[in-house]
Structures are given as structure tokens and as C-alpha cells.
Amino acid sequence: MMVAHLLALADDQRNMLRVHRRFLRDNTDxxxxxxxxxxxxxxxxxxxxxxxxxxxxxxxxxxxxxxxxxxxxxxxxxxxxxxxxxxxxxxxxxxxxxxxxxxxxxxxxxxxxxxxxxxMMKYIKFPTSLEMKNRIRQRFFNATGFPGVIGAIDCTHVKIKKPSAEDEYCYINRKGFFSKNVQLICDYDLNILAGYARFGGSTHDAFIWENCKVRQLMQQQYEQNIYTCWLIGDSGYPLQPWLMTPYRNPETRGEENFNNHHIQARNCIERLNGVLKKVFACLSSDRGILFNPVYSGAIINACLTLHNFRKLHNMPMPEINYTQDTNIDIGEHETMESNATILQDARRIRENLVRNYFN
The missing domain is CATH 1.10.472 (Cyclin A; domain 1)
Known part of the structure; x- marks a missing residue:
């Protein structure tokens, strides 16, 4: 009896000395x-x-x-x-x-x-093969009824730190803050096909387009009659055979239908701008990138790459309430086109689209 009591007492003492520890997260990992x-x-x-x-x-x-x-x-x-x-x-x-x-x-x-x-070059690729172009073109057509589209183009302003005094004029935008004007091209599913973060906020969208490699590539392919396809952009861009813009003053029902389908197809680039600034808060106007303009461009490029990386891994995308931007900076870019033949060809292509698809 005494032995059993002593054994029970020893067991109780061991239980009292036993420390029950919780598993704690490694703060360094x-x-x-x-x-x-x-x-x-x-x-x-x-x-x-x-x-x-x-x-x-x-x-x-x-x-x-x-x-x-x-x-x-x-x-x-x-x-x-x-x-x-x-x-x-x-x-x-x-x-x-x-x-x-x-x-x-x-x-x-x-x-x-x-x-x-x-x-970056691994995850952001502009479609150059016929197979890639046909896949994107068919996706746009199935979703919006607009034919021949291989991408939507637009620019968005990313707030940056105030640059040096001699460079201020290059980066102050029409809304009154310093920014980079970033050109984006995407497909209907918000995959970024091209990004260009070189120019400051004072640069017009049309100027950035005229000086980018994508424009040169598409013009070269058009002149060689390789593909029949185009990008779509708002009225801030010049009408070109490889860049379809809406009618500024539609006069017929077909032209109104063209504009309505154009808005639906271009909706993706507006949503992309919202998604980027919601996922990567450093790109939003509330925060901004607090670095010099050149380094800010590198951070923007990194975020664009990570966006496509996220898409590839099926990461969830935030819901964006898109509203049509009616404050478009419209200039007489069609009259600025140095080659009148190109403008004539572009108008002919747009008229054919209206006649064949939107009447």
C-alpha cells in the first residue's frame, strides 16, 4: 500500500514538472x-x-x-x-x-x-506567331463580337517622387502630380502583352505609341501583308491600319454599333489598370513610388511581370468596378499622320468592319 502511494506521488511530481509548450511560429521565416x-x-x-x-x-x-x-x-x-x-x-x-x-x-x-x-521577357510576350494571334483574336471576338483584335492599349499614370528641378517639366501630368505615363497592352483575360514605363507624365499617349517597338513591329507586318489584325485604343490615339479607334462623331447606326463593341472590347485594359493598382499598392495614386524616375520604371516593370506571374499561377484577382472614362484627351492625331495613305487605309478598314460586322 505504501509502495503504491509513493509511486503515485512520484508520478504526480513528474506531471507537475512536465512543461506543456505550444508550437510557436518561426519569426524569422x-x-x-x-x-x-x-x-x-x-x-x-x-x-x-x-x-x-x-x-x-x-x-x-x-x-x-x-x-x-x-x-x-x-x-x-x-x-x-x-x-x-x-x-x-x-x-x-x-x-x-x-x-x-x-x-x-x-x-x-x-x-x-x-x-x-x-x-521579365519570359513572362511578358507580345504575340508574334499566327497561333498566338489567332487565339487572342478569337477570345476577343467570342467575348465582344469585335473581330481581328490582338490586344487593347492604354496608358496609366503612376505617381512618383518629385524629380530634380531640371526634369520636373517631363513628369508633371495634366492632373497636377508627378508621374510616369505607363503604356500597357493586354489581351481580353488581362494578361499583359507589352509594357512601356520609360516616359514621364507630361508625355501624351500618342507620342509614347509612336515611339514604341510594338508599333514598329505591327507596321512592318502590315506593310508585308503578314497578318490582318490590330490593337484597339481610345480616341487619344491616331487611327492606323494596325490600331482601331472609335468614331468621334458617329453618324450611322453601324458606326454607333462599332463604338459600342469597341468599348466592350477595350474594357479589359481599363480593368487591368484597376487590378494592377489594387494588387500592387505601390502603383496607386494614394501611395506612389518614392524613388527617382528611372528606378521607379524598374519597379513598375517588376510589378507588371509579377502580375503575369500571378495570372500563370491562378492567383485570385480583385473585382474592379469599371466606369467608362469620358475625360479623354482628344487631339487631332489623324491629321498629324505624316503618311496620308496610311490614314486612308485605316479609314477603309474601319468602314469595312462597320459594313461587315456592325450594320
């Missing part, structure tokens, strides 16, 4: 976060983030000292900045990425330049 929280902070799920890390890791610097910051932490620091647009000190003080402001700057710079220079 963001991949220990719950999946939903990870997506909220970095705009990618863990699987796609690891795939991105595998792609950019060979180009990232390897640590020598014992205090080096792991590549995964550097990458998610940059992703967190793109997603939130927060000031660098706020990101560094975040419990997910507890780094100094200097380290955050270096991490964003490293990841941004790698994405722009090494993998």
Missing part, C-alpha cells in the same frame, strides 16, 4: 505564416513564391558573413513593398521582415533589377 496571411502580405501563395525564389535565386548575391540576410527574406521584403507601398522603415519594422531601412532598400533594389532584367 515568413513561410511559417498561414497561407491566407501570406497571400495578403506578399500577393503570392507559398508554392508560387518558392517557384519565384527558385528563378531569381541564381542571380542573387550569396552571403559570406554569418549575419547575411537569407535570399527568401530579401525576396519577400521586396514583394511586401510592392504589395503595400509602405514606407521602407515601416516594412523594416514589420514583424514579418524585421530589417533595417538600408537592408530593405538593398533588397528591393536587388530583386527589382533581377525581375526586370532576367525574367
Amino acid at each position: 515568413p513561410f511559417y505564416l498561414p497561407e491566407a496571411r501570406f497571400i495578403e502580405l506578399f500577393r503570392l501563395n507559398k508554392e508560387s513564391a518558392l517557384e519565384l525564389l527558385g528563378e531569381i535565386s541564381p542571380y542573387m548575391k550569396d552571403g559570406i558573413r554569418i549575419t547575411f540576410v537569407p535570399k527568401a527574406i530579401r525576396m519577400v521584403s521586396a514583394l511586401h513593398y510592392y504589395a503595400t507601398g509602405s514606407f521602407l522603415r515601416d516594412i523594416g519594422q514589420d514583424f514579418v521582415c524585421p530589417l533595417s531601412k538600408t537592408t530593405i532598400c538593398r533588397s528591393i533594389n536587388e530583386v527589382t533589377l533581377i525581375i526586370q532584367n532576367k525574367i
